[in-house]
Amino acid sequence: MTDTGRPDPAVRLTRADLDALPSYVPGRSPADLARELGLPEAIKLASNEVPYGPLPGVVEAVAEAAAGVHRYPDMGVVALRDALAQRYGVDADRIATGCGSVALAEHLVRATSLPGDEVVYSWRSFEAYPIIAATSGATSVRVPNDPGHGHDLTAMAAAVTERTRLVLVCNPNNPTGTAVRRAELDRFLDAMPDDVLVVIDEAYREFVTDPEVPDGLTYLDRPNVAVLRTLSKAWGLAGLRVGFLVAQPEVAAAVRKVVTPFSTSMVAQAAALAALAQADEVERRCALVVAERDRVTEALRKFVPDVPASQANFVWLPLGDRAVEFGKACESRGVIVRPFAGDGVRVTIGTPAENDAFLAAAEAALA
Numbered sequence: 001m002t003d004t005g006r007p008d009p010a011v012r013l014t015r016a017d018l019d020a021l022p023s024y025v026p027g028r029s030p031a032d033l034a035r036e037l038g039l040p041e042a043i044k045l046a047s048n049e050v051p052y053g054p055l056p057g058v059v060e061a062v063a064e065a066a067a068g069v070h071r072y073p074d075m076g077v078v079a080l081r082d083a084l085a086q087r088y089g090v091d092a093d094r095i096a097t098g099c100g101s102v103a104l105a106e107h108l109v110r111a112t113s114l115p116g117d118e119v120v121y122s123w124r125s126f127e128a129y130p131i132i133a134a135t136s137g138a139t140s141v142r143v144p145n146d147p148g149h150g151h152d153l154t155a156m157a158a159a160v161t162e163r164t165r166l167v168l169v170c171n172p173n174n175p176t177g178t179a180v181r182r183a184e185l186d187r188f189l190d191a192m193p194d195d196v197l198v199v200i201d202e203a204y205r206e207f208v209t210d211p212e213v214p215d216g217l218t219y220l221d222r223p224n225v226a227v228l229r230t231l232s233k234a235w236g237l238a239g240l241r242v243g244f245l246v247a248q249p250e251v252a253a254a255v256r257k258v259v260t261p262f263s264t265s266m267v268a269q270a271a272a273l274a275a276l277a278q279a280d281e282v283e284r285r286c287a288l289v290v291a292e293r294d295r296v297t298e299a300l301r302k303f304v305p306d307v308p309a310s311q312a313n314f315v316w317l318p319l320g321d322r323a324v325e326f327g328k329a330c331e332s333r334g335v336i337v338r339p340f341a342g343d344g345v346r347v348t349i350g351t352p353a354e355n356d357a358f359l360a361a362a363e364a365a366l367a
């Protein structure tokens with residue numbers, strides 16, 4: 001201890017390898033931006049949320065559950081796992097829930113990989129993957145996206161070694177919106193060793209319209225496949241943190257063992273049950289998002305011809321070195337997007353009015 005009360009910088013209390021990890025940078029708050037610009041409100045198209053508010057019945061279910069929050073939640077998450085099992089046509093023993101599907105991805109890495117083991121994923125993909133791999137001390141093996149900004153499954157298969165324990169396939173891919181199709185995924189899975197777990201992260205499955213993009217749940221006859229889904233995006237529960245995993249029963253049981261106890265809160269379980277009763281409304285909202293996605297994509301291609309076709313609720317502008325500048329230009333017009341420095345910009349599909357505001361900002365910045 002030094003006389004400032006701070007620890008001696010020469011003494012390490014935490015793992016040195018974590019120094020290389022980026023710290024989470026919170027997105028710009030729309031309220032702050034609106035105040036700064038003197039606007040009544042700013043538009044946030046940065047976190048892939050669906051813009052239509054909580055589903056009908058969810059707020060009531062949350063309020064009702066709130067009356068019981070002095071009790072622990074059901075640790076087995078029985079009612080919710082049963083409802084998910086019924087909706088997706090799988091046995092409940094194949095399901096594990098968690099504090100968002102991000103947490104489940106982390107649990108899968110923890111349940112499969114030790115320091116020195118390898119986790120393979122495409123890059124650029126979901127920002128959480130490098131962090132998830134590092135928390136287990138596993139080594140990230142990043143395989144560059146193909147020229148169309150999608151997964152290069154052939155190169156990913158070639159990157160698997162005897163140290164590989166887990167491969168992440170983000171389908172559709174965040175942040176590029178691209179999706180792999182059944183024939184190439186079949187070929188990839190055929191090439192995988194039996195003892196490598198392939199995690200198909202389907203956070204955006206509900207927005208997929210290409211019939212050639214397979215539902216990961218159709219691969220569950222393969223014991224080394226696990227599917228991640230979330231209620232954060234199409235189901236509108238991002239703030240409550242509910243995700244789930246479907247895998248062979250042994251994998252699901254292993255994850256339920258390593259999951260932080262009670263991490264699917266009582267309120268989250270109640271809200272998820274209420275949301276799942278609104279599947280028709282979810283479908284209606286997703287159709288609105290998809291129609292807008294296609295409109296926005298077409299409009300953007302006038303300025304950026306290589307905007308890839310998206311199967312998710314966001315679009316990707318491969319702007320390279322102009323990404324950060326474009327993000328700032330949108331912000332100056334009250335629209336918050338998500339730039340990835342040196343690479344591109346991800347823009348969430350909002351309401352038609354929000355998308356119009358974004359397109360006007362984009363045109364001003366790019367035309």
Ligand SMILES: *Cc1c(COP(=O)(O)O)cnc(C)c1O
Pocket residue numbers: 048099100101102103126170174201203229230231232233238241242243
């Ligand atoms: C949003 C997202 C998730 C889900 O996050 P939650 O933790 O469930 O909110 C998972 N994977 C990808 C690729 C995502 O974009």
